[in-house]
Amino acid sequence: MIAYLAKRLGIATVTLVLASLVVFAVLEIVPGDPARLMLGMNASEAQVEQLRDQMGLNAPLIERYLHWVSGLLSLDFGRSYTYSVPVIDLVLERVVVSLPLALIALALSTAIAIPVGLYSASRRGAAGDAVAMGAAQLGVAVPNFWFALMLVYLFAVWLRWVPAGGFPGWSAGVWPALKSLLLPAIALALPQAAILARVTRSALIEVLNEDYIRTARAKGMPYRAVLWRHALRNALIPVVTIMGLQFAFLLAGTIIIENVFYLPGLGRLVFQAITQRDLIVVESVVMLLVATVIAVNLLVDFTYAIVDPRLRGRS
Amino acid sequence: MSARAQTPNDGMASWIGKAFANRSFLTGFLITLLVAVVALTSFLWTPYDVTKLIIADKTQAPSLTHWFGTDHFGRDILSMIMVGARNSIAVAPVAVGIGMGIGVPLGMFAAARGGMVDEALMRLNDLVFAFPALLSAIMITAIFGPGAVNAIIAIGIFNIPVFARVGRAGALSIWPREYILAARAAGKSKTQITVEHILPNIANQLLVQGTIQFALGILAEAGLSYLGLGAQPPMPSWGRMLFDAQTRMVVAPWMALFPGMAIVVTVLGLNLLGDGIADILDPKSRRQR
Amino acid sequence: MSLLEVENLSLSIDETPILKSVELSVAPGEVIGLVGESGSGKSMTALTVMRLLPHLSRTSGRVTFDGIDILAATEDQMCALRGDDIGMVFQEPMTALNPVKTIGEQVAEGIRWHTRAGRAEAEERARRILDRVGLPEAKFPLSRYPHELSGGQRQRVVIAIACALKPKLLIADEPTTALDVVLQAQVLDLLRDLVAENHMGLLLISHDLAVVTEMADRITILRHGQVMEAGDTARVLSEQVHPYTRQLTQASMHVPERRPNAAAHHASSTGADKQGALLQVEKLTRLYPGRRLSLLRRGEPTRAVDDVSFSMMPGQSVALVGRSGCGKSTLARMVLALDKPSSGSIHFRGEDLTGKSEADLKPARRNMQVVFQDPYGSFDPRQKVERLVAEPLHVLDKVPTRRERREMVAHALHEVGLAEPDMDKYPHEFSGGQRQRLSIARAIITRPKLVVADEPVSALDVSIRAQILDLFAELNGKLGVAYLFITHDLTVARAITDEVMVMHEGRIVERGKTGEVLDHPQSEAAQALVAAAPDLHRAIARRMQEQG
Numbered sequence A: 001m002i003a004y005l006a007k008r009l010g011i012a013t014v015t016l017v018l019a020s021l022v023v024f025a026v027l028e029i030v031p032g033d034p035a036r037l038m039l040g041m042n043a044s045e046a047q048v049e050q051l052r053d054q055m056g057l058n059a060p061l062i063e064r065y066l067h068w069v070s071g072l073l074s075l076d077f078g079r080s081y082t083y084s085v086p087v088i089d090l091v092l093e094r095v096v097v098s099l100p101l102a103l104i105a106l107a108l109s110t111a112i113a114i115p116v117g118l119y120s121a122s123r124r125g126a127a128g129d130a131v132a133m134g135a136a137q138l139g140v141a142v143p144n145f146w147f148a149l150m151l152v153y154l155f156a157v158w159l160r161w162v163p164a165g166g167f168p169g170w171s172a173g174v175w176p177a178l179k180s181l182l183l184p185a186i187a188l189a190l191p192q193a194a195i196l197a198r199v200t201r202s203a204l205i206e207v208l209n210e211d212y213i214r215t216a217r218a219k220g221m222p223y224r225a226v227l228w229r230h231a232l233r234n235a236l237i238p239v240v241t242i243m244g245l246q247f248a249f250l251l252a253g254t255i256i257i258e259n260v261f262y263l264p265g266l267g268r269l270v271f272q273a274i275t276q277r278d279l280i281v282v283e284s285v286v287m288l289l290v291a292t293v294i295a296v297n298l299l300v301d302f303t304y305a306i307v308d309p310r311l312r313g314r315s
Numbered sequence B: 001m002s003a004r005a006q007t008p009n010d011g012m013a014s015w016i017g018k019a020f021a022n023r024s025f026l027t028g029f030l031i032t033l034l035v036a037v038v039a040l041t042s043f044l045w046t047p048y049d050v051t052k053l054i055i056a057d058k059t060q061a062p063s064l065t066h067w068f069g070t071d072h073f074g075r076d077i078l079s080m081i082m083v084g085a086r087n088s089i090a091v092a093p094v095a096v097g098i099g100m101g102i103g104v105p106l107g108m109f110a111a112a113r114g115g116m117v118d119e120a121l122m123r124l125n126d127l128v129f130a131f132p133a134l135l136s137a138i139m140i141t142a143i144f145g146p147g148a149v150n151a152i153i154a155i156g157i158f159n160i161p162v163f164a165r166v167g168r169a170g171a172l173s174i175w176p177r178e179y180i181l182a183a184r185a186a187g188k189s190k191t192q193i194t195v196e197h198i199l200p201n202i203a204n205q206l207l208v209q210g211t212i213q214f215a216l217g218i219l220a221e222a223g224l225s226y227l228g229l230g231a232q233p234p235m236p237s238w239g240r241m242l243f244d245a246q247t248r249m250v251v252a253p254w255m256a257l258f259p260g261m262a263i264v265v266t267v268l269g270l271n272l273l274g275d276g277i278a279d280i281l282d283p284k285s286r287r288q289r
Numbered sequence C: 001m002s003l004l005e006v007e008n009l010s011l012s013i014d015e016t017p018i019l020k021s022v023e024l025s026v027a028p029g030e031v032i033g034l035v036g037e038s039g040s041g042k043s044m045t046a047l048t049v050m051r052l053l054p055h056l057s058r059t060s061g062r063v064t065f066d067g068i069d070i071l072a073a074t075e076d077q078m079c080a081l082r083g084d085d086i087g088m089v090f091q092e093p094m095t096a097l098n099p100v101k102t103i104g105e106q107v108a109e110g111i112r113w114h115t116r117a118g119r120a121e122a123e124e125r126a127r128r129i130l131d132r133v134g135l136p137e138a139k140f141p142l143s144r145y146p147h148e149l150s151g152g153q154r155q156r157v158v159i160a161i162a163c164a165l166k167p168k169l170l171i172a173d174e175p176t177t178a179l180d181v182v183l184q185a186q187v188l189d190l191l192r193d194l195v196a197e198n199h200m201g202l203l204l205i206s207h208d209l210a211v212v213t214e215m216a217d218r219i220t221i222l223r224h225g226q227v228m229e230a231g232d233t234a235r236v237l238s239e240q241v242h243p244y245t246r247q248l249t250q251a252s253m254h255v256p257e258r259r260p261n262a263a264a265h266h267a268s269s270t271g272a273d274k275q276g277a278l279l280q281v282e283k284l285t286r287l288y289p290g291r292r293l294s295l296l297r298r299g300e301p302t303r304a305v306d307d308v309s310f311s312m313m314p315g316q317s318v319a320l321v322g323r324s325g326c327g328k329s330t331l332a333r334m335v336l337a338l339d340k341p342s343s344g345s346i347h348f349r350g351e352d353l354t355g356k357s358e359a360d361l362k363p364a365r366r367n368m369q370v371v372f373q374d375p376y377g378s379f380d381p382r383q384k385v386e387r388l389v390a391e392p393l394h395v396l397d398k399v400p401t402r403r404e405r406r407e408m409v410a411h412a413l414h415e416v417g418l419a420e421p422d423m424d425k426y427p428h429e430f431s432g433g434q435r436q437r438l439s440i441a442r443a444i445i446t447r448p449k450l451v452v453a454d455e456p457v458s459a460l461d462v463s464i465r466a467q468i469l470d471l472f473a474e475l476n477g478k479l480g481v482a483y484l485f486i487t488h489d490l491t492v493a494r495a496i497t498d499e500v501m502v503m504h505e506g507r508i509v510e511r512g513k514t515g516e517v518l519d520h521p522q523s524e525a526a527q528a529l530v531a532a533a534p535d536l537h538r539a540i541a542r543r544m545q546e547q548g
Helices: A001-026 A036-038 A044-057 A061-073 A087-122 A127-141 A143-157 A174-208 A211-218 A225-259 A265-274 A281-305 B002-006 B010-023 B023-044 B077-113 B115-130 B131-144 B148-157 B160-174 B180-186 B191-226 B237-248 B254-281 C042-050 C075-081 C103-115 C119-132 C153-165 C181-198 C209-215 C233-239 C243-250 C261-267 C329-336 C362-366 C384-393 C402-415 C421-424 C434-446 C464-481 C490-496 C512-518 C524-532 C536-547
Strands: C006-013 C016-026 C031-036 C057-066 C087-088 C170-172 C201-206 C218-223 C226-232 C280-288 C301-314 C317-322 C345-348 C366-372 C451-454 C481-485 C499-504 C507-513
Touching: A001 A061, A001 A281, A036 A044, A036 C499, A044 A174, A061 A127, A061 A281, A061 B237, A087 A174, A087 A225, A087 A281, A087 C536, A127 B254, A143 A174, A143 A225, A143 B191, A143 B254, A143 C317, A174 A225, A211 C153, A211 C301, A225 A265, A225 B077, A225 B191, A265 A281, A281 B131, A281 C280, B010 B023, B010 B254, B023 B077, B023 B254, B077 B115, B077 B160, B077 B191, B077 B237, B077 B254, B115 C402, B131 B148, B131 B191, B148 B191, B160 B191, B180 B191, B180 C384, B191 B237, B237 B254, B254 C075, C006 C042, C006 C103, C016 C042, C016 C201, C016 C226, C031 C042, C031 C209, C031 C329, C042 C057, C042 C087, C042 C170, C042 C201, C042 C345, C075 C087, C087 C153, C103 C119, C103 C153, C103 C209, C119 C153, C153 C181, C170 C181, C181 C201, C181 C451, C181 C524, C201 C209, C201 C421, C209 C233, C209 C536, C218 C233, C218 C243, C226 C243, C233 C243, C233 C536, C243 C464, C261 C345, C301 C329, C301 C345, C301 C507, C317 C329, C317 C464, C317 C490, C329 C481, C362 C366, C362 C384, C362 C507, C366 C434, C384 C402, C384 C421, C384 C434, C402 C421, C402 C434, C464 C481, C464 C490, C464 C507, C481 C490, C490 C512, C499 C512, C499 C524, C499 C536, C507 C512, C507 C524
Parallel strands: C031 C201, C031 C218, C087 C170, C170 C201, C317 C481, C317 C499, C366 C451, C451 C481
Antiparallel strands: C006 C016, C006 C057, C218 C226, C280 C301, C280 C345, C499 C507
C-alpha cells in the first residue's frame, strides 16, 4: 500500500515539475513585451527597459524560473500587469466562484449518472434502459455552452426564475449566489452526466459477466442484491477514472460557461489575461489549474487502492 | 463454410450486410452522410449568399423564405449552417489524423519496448493529460493567433495522448497472446510483429476511438470558435454563430437554436456510428445478458 | 427416492437446440458422473438445474429437486434453494471469486443470506468450513483476499462457499480441470469426503473419463446434448456396449503406434554421449526479481529454473513433466530463445544460443519450432492460413517466391492431414483439433530438427487428442524430428516419449526411460505425480474389484 501510494505521489510530483517547465517555456516564447504593453506605445525605449529591470524580465532564464517557482510555493504569484494588484488576490477573488461551480457540477453529474447507470444495467434491454440510454446518447452530443444558452432562454428570459447571468458575490448571501450558479452548474453537469451514466452502465454490464457474479448467484442471492454487493464496487474503478478526467474537463469547461453567464471566475480571468497578454496571471492560473488536475488524479489513484485490494499488496 | 471462404470479397459483403442491419450504425451513417452532403453542396449552392449583408432583412424569424430565419446582418441562417458544416467536418478528420498518426505509433512503440522507454512515454502522456485540453487549446490559439488551422492543430495535439493510450493498452493486451510468441519463435522482429500482428488486431479499437474523438473534435472546434479562437469572420462557423446569438437571445432565439441543433445532430450521428461499429465488431457485447 | 430427477429435458438457447430429452437422477449420498466432450451440453445441464441459464433459453421436460418442480419454480423459490440446498463449484478458480472482497466475507455472505445469522455467527461458521476444506486460520484468516491465494486454494474457498450450508446436492462442473494432477487428486479427495460426511448427492461433470471413473457410482455419457449411455460406472466402462462409450474409452487410453527411428535408438538415457547432441543445456538458471517488500527492499528472487542441465539426441522424444509452476514452461521458452537465461548456456547443434542477437538466431530458429497449448490463441485471427503457416519461412536464407511458398504450405498441410484449399481460410473456420494440426504444420514447414511442444493436447477432447498424438508419432518417425514435450499429463508422456524428465521447483529431479520412470518413480516429486495421475485402466480395475 505504502509503496503504491509513494510511487503515485512521486509520479505526481514529477508531472507537476514538468508541467511548470512547460508553462514557463511556453510563455517565454509568447510574442509581445509585457513592459511595453503596460506602458503603452508612447513610452520611450529607456522607460520600457527600466520597467523590464524592475519586473525582473532581464534576469537569466533559470533565475527567473526559480524565482517564479519559489514564488508559487510561497503563494506569492507576483503582480498582475494589467490590474496592478497581487495575482493571489485576483485568484482568491475568482476561485470562490469557479471552485463551487465545478464542485456543484461534479456532484450533480454524479448524483444523476450513477443511479441512471445502475438502473439501466439492472434492466438491460428493457424499455427503461432504452429511454435512459437514448437520453444519454443525446446528452453526450450536446455542447454545454449551447445547452447553457437554451437554459438561459428558458429559465431566465422566458420564465424569469433565475438571473440570466452575473454573480452577486457571496457577500450578497448564500442563496442568491447559489441561485446564480445553478444554471451554469446544470449546463456543465448534464452532458457530463450523460457520459458518466454510459460508462457506469457499461462497466456494470462488463462486471456482471464475470465468473464471480455467477458464484454469487449460485449462493442464492437475487440479481439485484448481486448487483449492489458484488458488481457495483468492481465497476467503480472505470467510473472513478472517468470522474477524475471529468473534473479536469469541468475546470476547463468553466472558461466557456463563465463567458456565457458573465461569471467572474478563474476561467474568464485566464481568458481575459491571455487576450491582454497579462502573462503573470496566465502563468499562475494555468499552474493552479494543472496542479488541481494532478491532485485530483492522485486522489483517483488513492481511491483505486481503497477499492481494489490487489493494489494494496500484503500489509 | 468452405465455399464462403473461397471469395474474400464475401467477408466484406457480409460485414456491410451486418452493418446495415444494425440500427445505431444505420442511423449514424445516414446522419453523417447527410452532414457531409450538406457541406459539399455548400460549395456549389446555398439558398442565399452568406457573404452579402442585407441589413433590411436582419433578425427575421423563420419563415418560408428563410427556413431558419436570418441573423443580425440579415444573412440566411440555413445557408450559414451549410457553409459552417465545412469547417466542422474538416476540423475533425485532420485533428483525429494528427492524433492517430502520432499517438498510435508512440503507444505501440512504448508497448513493444517496455521498460524505461514505456515509462518515459507514459509520463509524457501524464503531462499532457494534466493540462485541461480546452485550456491548452485556448493558450495555443491565443499564442499563435486565432484561426481555423491553429484550432485544428490544437485539437490534434490533444488527441495524441488519447490515441497513444489506446494504442498502448491495445498492444499490451495482444503481446502476451500465443500467436505473438509463435511469431517470435519464427524469428520475427518486434517491428515486424507490430506491423503484421499488433496493428491489424487493434484496428477495431482505434476505429471506435476515432469516431469518438471525431465527435469530440467537432464539439471542441465549436467551443473554440464560440470564444472567437476558431474560424474567423466572415467565414461562418457554428460556434461563432452561437456567440453572435448570445446577446440577441431575447429578440432572435432562432439564431441560437438552429446552429446548436446542427452541432447536436452531427455529433449524435458520429456517436451512433461509433456505437454501431463497436457493436458489429464485438458481437459479444450484444449477446451477453 | 431420488434427490434430483431430470426427465425428458430439452433446452434451446436462441433457437439453437442444446439438450435433447436428457434423463438423469441423483440419489442422496450418491456420486453421479456426467461425461462428455466439449459442446455435449454437460455444463448447460448443470445450469438448468441451478436455473442460471443465459438469456433466451427455452426448456421443456421436468426437473424435480426434493419434490420441487425446478422449471416451474419462481425466482424467489430458486434463490432459496441455491446455495442452501444446492451448492455449485465451477471450473475456473482464478475468476470465480470477487477480487475486492475477503474470502471470509464471501463465505459468510451465503450463510447470512440464508440463515439470517448475525455477522459474528456467520463468520464463525465460515471459519469452521474454511478449516474443514483445508484452509486453517493460522495461514488463511478470513481477512485474506482471493489474489493472495493460489488456484488450488481458491478452489477450496469456492468449495467452502458451496458446502457452507451442507446442501443436499452439490454440482461440481469440471472442478479440477484448471488444476495440476496433484492438486486435482487433493480436491477430488476433499469432495469425496465432504459428500460422505454430509450424505450429499454429487453431480460431477467432467471431460476426463478417468476422474469420473474414480469418483462416480454411476455415469451418464452425453454427446451433442443427448444421453448415449447411462448406468453403473464399472459395468458401462467394462462392457462398453455403446459404440460411443467404446470410442471414448479407447481414445482415453490411446497409445499411438510409433515407428522407432534410428537416431533415437542410439540415444542413451544417461546422455553420457555428449558428442552429436542436438540440444545441450548446462547449468541453466532463470531468476525472477522478488516481490517488492518496501520502497527500497525486494524479497529474495524466485528461482524459476534452477541450475538445470540436460541434453537431447537428434530424433529423440523427451517429456518434461511437472506440476504447474515448476518452471517447465520457463525452461522451454529459454530453449526457444524467447526468454533470456540469468546464467548457464544452451547449445543447439553445437552452437551457443545465449546472448545472441535476433539476426544471429535465424539459423537456429530454422531448426527449432514450437507448438503451443491453446489451439484458439496461437493464430492471429486476422490472417489466412497461408500466411500463418508460412510465417517461419522468413528465417530461410533464400526467401521463397510466392509460388514456392504456396507449394510448401500445401505440402505441410498435406503432411498434417489437411487439404490444399484450407490455406485460403481463416483460423476461426477450423475446429480445435484442426487448428492444432495447423500449429503442427507451421512448426514443421522449415523442416526443423527440434519441436518444442508446450501442453499441445491438453486443451483437446479425448478423441481429437488421440488423433493429434498419432500425428506427432507419425511425424517423429517420418521426419526424424526430436520432440521436447512439456506436459503435466503422464498419459501423454507415456504415449509419445522415449524419455521423461521430472521437474520440481525449478530443478530436474529425475530422468530416465519413460516406462521405467512412470512405473517405478524414484524421487518424491515423481512419486507424487504418478500417484495423483488419474489412470483409466487402474480406475476401472478398482471399480470392478470393489463390486467383486
